[in-house]
Amino acid sequence: MKYIKESFKGLKPYHSSLITDGIILNANESPYNPPKEIIDLFKKEIENVEFNRYPDMDERALCQAIADKFKINPNNVTIGVGSDELLDCVFRAVLNKGDEVIGFSPSFSMYKVFTELVGGKYIEIFGDDYLFNIDDLINGIKNNNPKLVLICSPNNPTGQYIAEADARRIIESTDALVLLDLAYIDFSDNDYSNIALDYDNVIVFRTFSKAMSLPSIRCGYAISRDFNIDMINSIKAPYSVTTMSQIMATIAIKNFDLYKDQIDLIKSERERLYNELNKLGFNCYKSQANFIFVTMDDKYNEVLLENKIYIRKFKSNIYRITVGSKDENNKLIEVLKCVKL
Amino acid sequence: MKYIKESFKGLKPYHSSLITDGIILNANESPYNPPKEIIDLFKKEIENVEFNRYPDMDERALCQAIADKFKINPNNVTIGVGSDELLDCVFRAVLNKGDEVIGFSPSFSMYKVFTELVGGKYIEIFGDDYLFNIDDLINGIKNNNPKLVLICSPNNPTGQYIAEADARRIIESTDALVLLDLAYIDFSDNDYSNIALDYDNVIVFRTFSKAMSLPSIRCGYAISRDFNIDMINSIKAPYSVTTMSQIMATIAIKNFDLYKDQIDLIKSERERLYNELNKLGFNCYKSQANFIFVTMDDKYNEVLLENKIYIRKFKSNIYRITVGSKDENNKLIEVLKCVKL
Numbered sequence: 001m002k003y004i005k006e007s008f009k010g011l012k013p014y015h016s017s018l019i020t021d022g023i024i025l026n027a028n029e030s031p032y033n034p035p036k037e038i039i040d041l042f043k044k045e046i047e048n049v050e051f052n053r054y055p056d057m058d059e060r061a062l063c064q065a066i067a068d069k070f071k072i073n074p075n076n077v078t079i080g081v082g083s084d085e086l087l088d089c090v091f092r093a094v095l096n097k098g099d100e101v102i103g104f105s106p107s108f109s110m111y112k113v114f115t116e117l118v119g120g121k122y123i124e125i126f127g128d129d130y131l132f133n134i135d136d137l138i139n140g141i142k143n144n145n146p147k148l149v150l151i152c153s154p155n156n157p158t159g160q161y162i163a164e165a166d167a168r169r170i171i172e173s174t175d176a177l178v179l180l181d182l183a184y185i186d187f188s189d190n191d192y193s194n195i196a197l198d199y200d201n202v203i204v205f206r207t208f209s210k211a212m213s214l215p216s217i218r219c220g221y222a223i224s225r226d227f228n229i230d231m232i233n234s235i236k237a238p239y240s241v242t243t244m245s246q247i248m249a250t251i252a253i254k255n256f257d258l259y260k261d262q263i264d265l266i267k268s269e270r271e272r273l274y275n276e277l278n279k280l281g282f283n284c285y286k287s288q289a290n291f292i293f294v295t296m297d298d299k300y301n302e303v304l305l306e307n308k309i310y311i312r313k314f315k316s317n318i319y320r321i322t323v324g325s326k327d328e329n330n331k332l333i334e335v336l337k338c339v340k341l
Numbered sequence: 342m343k344y345i346k347e348s349f350k351g352l353k354p355y356h357s358s359l360i361t362d363g364i365i366l367n368a369n370e371s372p373y374n375p376p377k378e379i380i381d382l383f384k385k386e387i388e389n390v391e392f393n394r395y396p397d398m399d400e401r402a403l404c405q406a407i408a409d410k411f412k413i414n415p416n417n418v419t420i421g422v423g424s425d426e427l428l429d430c431v432f433r434a435v436l437n438k439g440d441e442v443i444g445f446s447p448s449f450s451m452y453k454v455f456t457e458l459v460g461g462k463y464i465e466i467f468g469d470d471y472l473f474n475i476d477d478l479i480n481g482i483k484n485n486n487p488k489l490v491l492i493c494s495p496n497n498p499t500g501q502y503i504a505e506a507d508a509r510r511i512i513e514s515t516d517a518l519v520l521l522d523l524a525y526i527d528f529s530d531n532d533y534s535n536i537a538l539d540y541d542n543v544i545v546f547r548t549f550s551k552a553m554s555l556p557s558i559r560c561g562y563a564i565s566r567d568f569n570i571d572m573i574n575s576i577k578a579p580y581s582v583t584t585m586s587q588i589m590a591t592i593a594i595k596n597f598d599l600y601k602d603q604i605d606l607i608k609s610e611r612e613r614l615y616n617e618l619n620k621l622g623f624n625c626y627k628s629q630a631n632f633i634f635v636t637m638d639d640k641y642n643e644v645l646l647e648n649k650i651y652i653r654k655f656k657s658n659i660y661r662i663t664v665g666s667k668d669e670n671n672k673l674i675e676v677l678k679c680v681k682l
Contacts, residue, residue, distance in 0.1 A: 001572040002541065003488075003518045004434050013574035016398050030393045043387065051380070051589075052371045052554040057357050081422055081581050088578065092458070093345050097438075117433070117576070147344075177344045200343065213393040216584035231342040233354035235458070237429065240422050243557035244585050248392075 007119060022308030023328045028156065028184075028291050030213040030266065031325040035258040041251045046244070055243040062241075062250045066221055069253055070194055075226045078233055079249075081240050083183060083205040083220030088114050089235040090203060094147050094177060095120045102140050103150030104132045106157055106314065108181065111150045120147075130158050130285060130293065134166045138173045149174060152181040154188055157312070157320040159287025164192040171199055177228075180204045183220075186211030186259075187267055188288035196223040203228050210290060211263050212252045217245040266290050270323045276333045277321075291322045303339045304332070348460060363649030364669045369497065369525075369632050371554040371607065372666040376599040382592045387585070396584040403582075403591045407562055410594055411535055416567045419574055420590075422581050424524060424546040424561030429455050430576040431544060435488050435518060436461045443481050444491030445473045447498055447655065449522065452491045461488075471499050471626060471634065475507045479514045490515060493522040495529055498653070498661040500628025505533040512540055518569075521545045524561075527552030527600075528608055529629035537564040544569050551631060552604050553593045558586040607631050611664045617674045618662075632663045644680045645673070 004011070033039065063074040080086035087110065095101070097119035103111055105124030115122040125140045127133060132155070141149060151170060153162035162170075171178045178201055185191050187210070196204035203224040209215035219241060222232060252259075274292055277284045283295040295318055304311060309332055312320040323329065345352070374380065404415040421427035428451065436442070438460035444452055446465030456463040466481045468474060473496070482490060492511060494503035503511075512519045519542055526532050528551070537545035544565040550556035560582060563573060593600075615633055618625045624636040636659055645652060650673055653661040664670065 001568050001575070003569065004572045004575070005437055007437075008434060008575065011575035013571045014398075014579060015574075016579075018397055018399070018401060024394075027395055029395065033391065033393050039392070043384075046384065046387070049557065050374060051557045052374050053365070054368055054370065054550075054556040055559065056359050057355075058359070060359060081578070084578055085581075093342075093349060096346055096348075209395075215395040215580070216390065216392045218396065218580060218583045227342050228344065230354045231345045233356075234342070234345070234349070234352035237422070237425055238355060238357075239556070239559060240426075242559045242583055242586055245583055 019310055022310060023324060023331060024310050025322040025324050025328065025332065026310045026312040027215075028210065028289070028322050029215055030210065030262065030290065031328060032213055032262050034213045034252060035262070037258055038251055038255055041255070042248050045247050045251070049243055049247070051243075053243075054239050055241060055246060057239045059241055059246055062246050062253075065250045065253045069256065070223065072194070072197060072223065076197060076223055076229060077221055078229050078236070079219065079221050079241050079246070080236065081218045081220075082209060083181065083207045083222070084110060085236065085240060086205060086220055086222045086232055087111070087179065087181070089232045090177070090179060091115060091118055091120070091148070093231050093235045100144055100146045101148045101150065102137070102144060102146040104137060104152070104155060106130075107150065107152045108156045132158075132160055132162075134162070134169060137170060141170075141174045141176065146176050149176050149178045150181070151178060152183070154184045154287065154289040156184065156289065157291065157314060158285055158293045159289045159291060160285065161188050161288035164190060164195060167192070168195065171195075171202055175201060178202045183207045184210055184289035186263060187270070187290050193223055197225060200225060208249050208252060211259060212256070213259070213262070214248060214252060217248050219245045219249045265326075266323050269326060269329055273321070273323055273329050273333070280333075280336055291320050294319050294321060297341055299341055300336055300339050304335060307335045309335060360651055363651060364665060364672060365651050366663040366665050366669065366673065367651045367653040368556075369551065369630070369663050370556055371551065371603065371631065372669060373554055373603050375554045375593060376603070378599055379592055379596055382596070383589050386588045386592070390584055390588070392584070394584075395580050396582060396587060398580045400582055400587055403587045403594075406591045406594045410597065411564065413535070413538060413564065417538060417564055417570060418562055419570045419577070420560065420562050420582050420587070421577065422559045422561075423550060424522065424548045424563070425451055426577065426581060427546060427561060427563045427573055428452070428520065428522075429458075430573045431518070431520060432456060432459055432461070432489070434572050434576045441485055441487045442489045442491065443478070443485060443487040445478060445493070445496060447471075448491065448493045449497045473499075473501055473503075475503070475510060478511060482511075482515045482517065487515075487517050490517050490519045491522070492519060493524070495525045495628065495630040497525065497630065498632065498655060499634045500626055500630045500632060502529050502629035505531060505536065508533070509536065512536075512543055516542060519543045524548045524551055525630035527604060528611070528631050534564055538566060541566060549590050549593060552600060553597070554600070554603070555589060555593060558589050560586045560590045606667075607664050610667060610670055614662070614664055614670050614674070621674075621677055632661050635660050635662060638682055640682055641677055641680050645676055648676045650676060
């Protein structure tokens with residue numbers, strides 16, 4: 001890569017294998033397509049799409065639908081190519097080279113990537129046996145000088161839920177901008193997205209990729225006070241969210257109630273899977289997301305792979321398993337039970 | 342915007358008005374939806390989409406279809422959210438703060454935006470009465486120290502075609518990386534995208550937004566030697582191009598022949614419009630794109646607006662008019678003929 005700048009020489013192009021066959025429990029995807037009613041509404045809309053026109057760059061209909069759901073103003077919402085694009089915009093907007101970012105570790109790997117792309121320094125606060133302590137983060141903020149604080153609740157990959165009161169404690173402890181990633185919050189007991197509007201220094205990030213079963217459309221949103229939304233919109237590429245993604249996301253959020261059964265099923269399967277994995281003697285972590293963090297011998301994963309069951313390896317003997325359908329979870333447990341160490 | 346960094350304080354959130362009524366000739370869009378056969382093929386594919394799965398992050402089927410069209414290897418291709426995302430990746434990958442970029446002016450406005458987002462300096466080479474001289478750019482490269490050279494052919498907004506031989510002269514005059522934006526090349530007489538593979542220092546950018554009538558899907562691609570493609574893929578956000586966009590783009594490029602009639606019609610209408618605008622006494626610039634750059638009194642634009650005909654104003658008395666359908670162009674000419682200065 002002869003033209004890449006010196007500081008990026010270590011970067012490598014990331015590729016992923018395309019798995020089309022087997023049981024895919026490695027990407028925190030829903031095992032279900034969106035409800036048929038939602039797909040049918042979308043297909044009806046497709047008939048009227050002007051493919052030859054650029055998308056609405058201000059995503060008006062979608063911002064309005066999100067604002068309606070949260071009973072807020074559409075000026076407090078912006079849309080991106082997944083919440084990833086919006087997070088990236090904030091990192092670029094706020095950070096100078098050498099600036100610090102702080103968050104629990106392990107967490108969503110892109111936080112560190114975005115920090116390093118702008119030459120920032122990512123400070124990781126580790127938990128005791130992967131369990132995070134809120135005061136450790138608050139002390140970390142005090143003992144450093146972060147420009148950005150990252151909170152992911154429920155946390156990817158550990159599944160730990162940071163409660164609303166704890167999130168508020170962190171936010172109120174600092175003047176730094178707090179990025180509150182609630183990608184998995186619909187699988188928890190309490191959606192507290194609206195706290196974004198109680199403070200100047202919070203941006204909440206949400207996505208259509210998890211509970212709404214739409215990672216294919218690459219669509220996320222941010223909620224915050226208007227000057228933070230303006231900041232993102234100053235950096236964001238114009239017209240990044242496609243017309244079809246805007247249409248599908250608008251239908252999905254307007255009809256969010258239709259997802260209730262799917263979400264309830266994933267939550268009950270998560271509890272069942274947690275119990276079954278515990279019975280097998282693995283060390284499982286309580287999760288309020290659609291996945292379970294687990295320590296188990298690598299031998300188990302080898303056997304899963306032989307059976308075309310794909311889970312996410314974090315490091316030796318540490319895995320994240322996405323909750324699948326009832327059948328998929330049964331197959332997973334059945335195979336794990338057959339493994340002889 | 343209290344959290345934005347000092348160097349970005351001048352940025353403003355960009356919004357655009359949503360025009361849904363009238364004759365829209367301001368965004369270089371095709372007046373036609375893609376051919377019905379292409380939309381029908383897409384609708385058939387939609388039935389099998391797993392909306393609940395992330396897109397193929399390596400866009401294998403689409404890269405292969407593009408490689409087939411140009412008779413090149415898929416390793417020499419990468420896909421982005423419009424060519425914009427890919428251009429942005431290159432600017433971020435190559436430029437350090439203070440680095441220089443050079444190109445003709447006026448040209449596609451995002452080149453300057455991308456330069457400034459990474460703290461670079463954009464050097465503009467002006468033409469004599471908007472007509473660019475290749476040697477001026479070559480001298481500009483010699484007298485400065487650019488890391489990136491921008492060529493847009495046919496140039497947006499002037500329509501000037503930079504011929505293959507001239508592009509080669511520029512490329513061979515420098516060791517800097519040359520970004521050759523051929524967004525409108527299908528409206529010209531010669532698609533020379535393949536020169537990308539004759540040099541180490543060229544990346545060609547193409548889009549589905551213009552001749553293929555698909556700005557709604559936000560999809561572009563780059564062609565270059567593998568180490569330049571790797572460089573882009575090292576910076577590019579994973580999974581940025583949606584599943585539906587990949588499907589639609591793959592169908593479109595595999596069936597590119599179906600667009601022939603539309604493209605021929607736009608080209609012949611461009612010549613007719615050029616002649617008519619000339620007859621009206623405007624100073625028009627020869628164009629090999631789907632738009633015409635023209636100097637005319639602002640009064641004309643006022644009357645067009647009253648008639649809900651939207652063209653793009655660059656500055657006082659300077660406009661870019663997208664070639665519309667026959668009816669749209671007739672309406673445009675008819676209204677212009679009625680204007681009394």
